[in-house]
Structure formats: C-alpha cells, structure tokens
Amino acid sequence: MHPMVKPALRRAWRDRQTVQFGMTSAHAVTVGPVDTATGSFLGLLDGTRGLPLLREEARAMGLPDGRVDDLVERLTAAGLIDDATAGGAQADALRGRADVFDRLRPDLASLSVVHREPGGGARRLAARRAMRVQVRGAGRVGATVASVLAAAGVGRVEVLDGGCTERWDVAPGGLGAESVGGRRDVAARQLVRRAAPGRLPRAAESAGAAGDTGRGEPALSLVIVAPRDGTAAYAPDPVTAEPWLRSGTPHLYAGVVEATGVVGPLVLPGGSACAGCMALGRADRDPGWPRMLAQWRSGRGGPVPGCDIGLAASVAGLAAAHALSFLDGELPATTGVRWEVSMPLLDWRQEHMAPHRDCSCGAGGQTEGECASAAREPQDTMAG
Known part of the structure; x- marks a missing residue:
C-alpha cells in the first residue's frame, strides 16, 4: 500500500490541533487532536512511499x-486515504x-x-474503459x-442518427x-474519437472485460435517448423501448x-417506470393526451427545434453526469425520476x-430502489 491523503480535498487548520480536509459539507472531515509532529508527518502521505x-x-x-499504522487506519476509516497502487490490473494498465x-x-x-475506499476511484475509472454506451441522437x-x-474514459461510445448535419446542430x-x-453519424464518430483520452479500446478488448454479446463486442451498459426532436425524450415511445x-x-x-x-x-x-408506464400514467391524468400526442408524432415538426444553446449544454452536462454515476455503480437521482427545467x-x-400496474414491463409489482442524497456536516474523527 502507498497511502496518500486524497489530493482533491483541500486542507486547512481550524485551530492549532484540528485540521479539516475538504471544503464542502458533503465530503469535509475534521481530524484532531493533531500534535506538531503528526501534522508534519501528514505531508508525507502523498502516495510515493510504502x-x-x-x-x-x-x-x-x-x-x-x-x-503510522494507527494514523493510516483511522484516516482510511474516515474516507481520507487513497492508495496510489490500488485498483487492480485494469487500473495498473491505465496508469x-x-x-x-x-x-x-x-x-x-x-x-x-x-x-471512500482506497483504490475505489481508480478501479471505477479503469472499468469505464470496458463499457459500451449507445447515444441515440446527434443534435445539440x-x-x-x-x-x-x-x-x-468510457471505452465504447456509439452515436446513432441519420441524415446530414445542419447548421443548427453545431454546438x-x-x-x-x-x-x-x-x-x-460519421461526424459523431469523429467527435467521439477526438474527445477520447488516447486510443479507444478495440472491440475485442472491451468484450473480454465487459461480457461478450457473441458478436465480438461488449453488451450495452446503457442507452441514452437524446433525440434532436426533444418530443421523443419528453414523451418517449413505448414501442421504441421494447427491445x-x-x-x-x-x-x-x-432532451430539449x-x-x-x-x-x-x-x-x-x-425495476422502475418505463416509457409504457409514463404513457399509461399520463393518459390516466389527461384522457386527451394520447390523441394529441398521436397528432404531434405524425405531423411535421418545425424546421428548427426550440433548443437554446445554454439550455442544451445544461441538459447534456447533467445527463452525462447522471450516466457516469450509473456506470460507476450508483443509482443517481434520475432513477425513476424526471428532472425538468424551462426558460426563462x-x-x-x-x-x-x-x-404503472397495467404496464407489461412488470415494474408495477416491484419495490423500487430509491436513491437519496443529503449533505452532511463535517465528521469528527480522532487521529492522534
């Protein structure tokens, strides 16, 4: 083990014997009492020494x-210690x-x-290299x-869309x-290659790490439905979601x-509401909704979508962050929940x-896993 105090947490002394790691209430931890020698020793926990x-x-x-062992053990229990060598073979390859x-x-x-666990970040970052995500839509x-x-660092990002890029797709x-x-689709593939840090893993490499589908490629970890016409995100089609x-x-x-x-x-x-559940629930609340939705889907949309560039960037950023949280093993706040924002x-x-109890997806008879997040005050831990 090569312990290091997590470098992302800013360090500040609250008083002569108490040091706080972290600024925000979500992750801040206080350590004390800390004598002068122990305070100096904390600077050696930088991952360069075993x-x-x-x-x-x-x-x-x-x-x-x-x-030393007692201090490292206590700091590790408080979530303050990372291991510069941990994370497994995939993390070593990434380093x-x-x-x-x-x-x-x-x-x-x-x-x-x-x-919090040492090596947890490196392990998850390395695992992203073996994942395959499909984005359906190449608009803003x-x-x-x-x-x-x-x-x-997601290893395989596929973008599905048709037609040619319009001037208003640029963002x-x-x-x-x-x-x-x-x-x-060609422009989107080039975009993904430019954005990726280094050469993307070959399909065979990813398949071996993430589970082969039988066609030499890993199974899909996630599909993100982000159509250029945001109607299909606001009122998703149950038929499209069936596969x-x-x-x-x-x-x-x-979408927007x-x-x-x-x-x-x-x-x-x-396990959570699907497009069919949403359609049935909306029809229960508004009997006229299915008729109107059929007209909107069958009619020609406007030539240019009402998609403000700032709003599109906000939606894309939040969607990507929630997707990454899920890929890293969490249930983000969008699980079974839609977040909505309108201008101005x-x-x-x-x-x-x-x-919905009448939906064939079966989620209506299950207990949904819920993800709740709450800010916590800085913890107190005795470290010396």
Whole structure:
C-alpha cells in the first residue's frame, strides 16, 4: 500500500490541533487532536512511499512505534486515504498509459472523493474503459453527451442518427461547423474519437472485460435517448423501448423541446417506470393526451427545434453526469425520476415516475430502489 491523503480535498487548520480536509459539507472531515509532529508527518502521505518507508521516517521524526499504522487506519476509516497502487490490473494498465491517465486525473480525483475506499476511484475509472454506451441522437444534446462520456474514459461510445448535419446542430462540445453537410453519424464518430483520452479500446478488448454479446463486442451498459426532436425524450415511445426492456438494458432519456429541458428518467427494466408506464400514467391524468400526442408524432415538426444553446449544454452536462454515476455503480437521482427545467427562470424541478400496474414491463409489482442524497456536516474523527 502507498497511502496518500486524497489530493482533491483541500486542507486547512481550524485551530492549532484540528485540521479539516475538504471544503464542502458533503465530503469535509475534521481530524484532531493533531500534535506538531503528526501534522508534519501528514505531508508525507502523498502516495510515493510504502508503509515500511513511512514507518522509518516517522521514527526519525520522533513519532512512537505504531503511530503510522494507527494514523493510516483511522484516516482510511474516515474516507481520507487513497492508495496510489490500488485498483487492480485494469487500473495498473491505465496508469501505464501516461497520455490517457494524465487526461483523466481530475476525474480520478473526483471519484476518489466520492468513493471512500482506497483504490475505489481508480478501479471505477479503469472499468469505464470496458463499457459500451449507445447515444441515440446527434443534435445539440446527444452529440455533446457522447463527447463528454468519451472524454470521461468510457471505452465504447456509439452515436446513432441519420441524415446530414445542419447548421443548427453545431454546438460547443458537440458537432463542429466543419461537419455541416456531412453525415451526422460519421461526424459523431469523429467527435467521439477526438474527445477520447488516447486510443479507444478495440472491440475485442472491451468484450473480454465487459461480457461478450457473441458478436465480438461488449453488451450495452446503457442507452441514452437524446433525440434532436426533444418530443421523443419528453414523451418517449413505448414501442421504441421494447427491445431494451426485453434485453434488460438500462436507458436514460434527455432532451430539449419548446425551450424546456428534461433529464430522466433512468429506466431500470422491471425495476422502475418505463416509457409504457409514463404513457399509461399520463393518459390516466389527461384522457386527451394520447390523441394529441398521436397528432404531434405524425405531423411535421418545425424546421428548427426550440433548443437554446445554454439550455442544451445544461441538459447534456447533467445527463452525462447522471450516466457516469450509473456506470460507476450508483443509482443517481434520475432513477425513476424526471428532472425538468424551462426558460426563462430555469428552476429545476423533479417528477417521480411511478410504475404503472397495467404496464407489461412488470415494474408495477416491484419495490423500487430509491436513491437519496443529503449533505452532511463535517465528521469528527480522532487521529492522534
């Protein structure tokens, strides 16, 4: 083990004997009492030394035997210690590629704060390389989501869309002006390659790590439905979702329609509300909704979507962050919930999407897993 105090947590002394790691209430921890020698020793916990060398240096500083092990144990229990060598073979391989690893250092720092156990951040970051995500839509929202996921280290990001890039598809972080007039799917693939940190893993490499589908490629970890016409995200089509429900593929909706952005719900097949549940629930509340929706789907949309660039960027960023949280093993706040925001006030609000008892997906008879997050005050831990 090469212990290091998590570098993303800012350090400050509250008083002469109490040090606080972390600024925000979500992750801050106070440590005390800390004497002068122990305070100096904390600077040696930078991941460059193993425990034997740390014990030798502690003795040279006058610290009693056993202090190093006790201190590391207490700091680890408080979620403050990472291990610069932990995370398994995939993490070691990632560290061996300096070009890729250096690009992802901020992501690793963030993951190390979120996941308390030593090596937890490196393990999750390395696991992303074997994952396959499909983004359905290459407009202002979908293309940006795809580029963010690729930049975050997701190994296989596929973008499905048809037609040619229009001038209004261009967006910062998404398709560039040079792609106008060319095929959207080709431009999206080029975007993903440019955004990725280093060479993308080959399909065979990813398949071996994430589970082969029988066609030499890993199974889909997640589908993100981000259509250029945000109607299909605001009121998703149950028929389109049927293959994902049958295969058990999680899917997340995101888009902008009529100056309103939506992120979610994240659908866990059989465990949370699906597109069919949402359609049945809306029809229960508004009997005229199915008739109107059929007209909107069959009619020609406007030539240019009402998709403000700032709103599109916000929706894409939030959708990508929730997708990454899910890929890293969490249940983000979009699980069974849709977050919605409208211009000009831009106040995010949430709507719980309840499974419908009449939907064939089966979620109506299950107990949904709920994810709740709450800010916590800085913890107190005695470290010396």
